[in-house]
Amino acid sequence: MKVGIVGAGMVGSAAGYALALRGGASEIVLVDRSLAFARAQAEDISHAVPFAHPCRVLAGEYGALEGADMVILAAGVAQKAGESRLSLLSRNADVFAQVIAGVRNAAPDAILLVASNPVDIMTDVAQRISGLPAARVIGSGTILDSARFRSLIAGHLGIAPQSVHAYVLGEHGDSEVLAWASARAASQPVERFAAQVGAAITQDVRDRIDDGVRRAAYRIIEGKGATWYGIGAGLARIVQAVGGDQRSVLSVSIVTPEVEGVSDVALSLPRVVGREGVIATLRPELSGTESDALRRSAEMLKDTASRL
Numbered sequence: 001m002k003v004g005i006v007g008a009g010m011v012g013s014a015a016g017y018a019l020a021l022r023g024g025a026s027e028i029v030l031v032d033r034s035l036a037f038a039r040a041q042a043e044d045i046s047h048a049v050p051f052a053h054p055c056r057v058l059a060g061e062y063g064a065l066e067g068a069d070m071v072i073l074a075a076g077v078a079q080k081a082g083e084s085r086l087s088l089l090s091r092n093a094d095v096f097a098q099v100i101a102g103v104r105n106a107a108p109d110a111i112l113l114v115a116s117n118p119v120d121i122m123t124d125v126a127q128r129i130s131g132l133p134a135a136r137v138i139g140s141g142t143i144l145d146s147a148r149f150r151s152l153i154a155g156h157l158g159i160a161p162q163s164v165h166a167y168v169l170g171e172h173g174d175s176e177v178l179a180w181a182s183a184r185a186a187s188q189p190v191e192r193f194a195a196q197v198g199a200a201i202t203q204d205v206r207d208r209i210d211d212g213v214r215r216a217a218y219r220i221i222e223g224k225g226a227t228w229y230g231i232g233a234g235l236a237r238i239v240q241a242v243g244g245d246q247r248s249v250l251s252v253s254i255v256t257p258e259v260e261g262v263s264d265v266a267l268s269l270p271r272v273v274g275r276e277g278v279i280a281t282l283r284p285e286l287s288g289t290e291s292d293a294l295r296r297s298a299e300m301l302k303d304t305a306s307r308l
Ligand SMILES: NC(=O)C1=CN([C@@H]2O[C@H](COP(=O)(O)OP(=O)(O)OC[C@H]3O[C@@H](n4cnc5c(N)ncnc54)[C@H](O)[C@@H]3O)[C@@H](O)[C@H]2O)C=CC1
Pocket: 006, 007, 008, 009, 010, 011, 012, 031, 032, 033, 034, 037, 074, 075, 076, 077, 078, 079, 088, 092, 095, 098, 099, 114, 115, 116, 117, 118, 119, 140, 141, 144, 172, 226, 227, 228, 231
């Protein structure tokens, strides 16, 4: 599997590094508006390969993406402390107009994997500009938020996050929805599991976990300027699901025909991901409050995208 990465900054390079370590690609090509920077990142990542899986890590201009099966889009600006993801929209939409033309010329058959924020609207933008089917333009969406949610539930229950299935839905951003009603630990509703291990999920616990997920990016950006490890691993996970035709269920964003009465909106739901991109979309069990919140998130995203 040949994977391109456009935008070799913190997120793009972390994705390349995670891919090299996890063994999800035979070739990784980094592209950036600064070729010298992309070359330096590629050389650095290539020095991890002897400790991981065989893989060529290169840098180049857009032409070097020829033959790529998948291209990660991580170019553009990132939030500064206190800024919301949505505030990046017009700047990153301009960047995508250039980037997608370059990618499509070199690798017209590649699946696009969008990371740049605001990721749901950028997924919508990427799909519109590229003209590709929605199933082949995937935003990382809430894959990161779902990982944060699973980690915090697992920490409370004293188990591994791998034993927790829980999704964050809607926007990757302030209006996201933590789907407690469908959260499971060891196949049981998390409340039932919690009662068995004497770790009740009280309203205080829910509020703490909600804040831990929803405000994670703000806290990390305040502390170190940006986030990259979590999303780098999440992007590598999506690439592996596609490359291995794994049909894994991941919460990712694509333009979706209808969500809670809102049409043609890009947001995250659990989706089956394999060789052709998104193969199916699932609608998890939600409480009334969660459905209302998902509708509001969808309406906000649709409204913002249609004003672009
Ligand atoms: N989806 C998610 O969960 C997450 C998304 N992000 C987003 O990812 C994006 C990248 O963040 P970072 O890597 O931290 O930023 P960064 O500033 O470290 O890297 C961005 C890179 O894009 C390149 N670039 C800018 N314009 C370009 C163009 N026209 N053509 C080619 N390359 C161009 C820059 O030279 C730079 O190397 C941001 O929009 C950020 O908000 C960040 C963390 C999580």
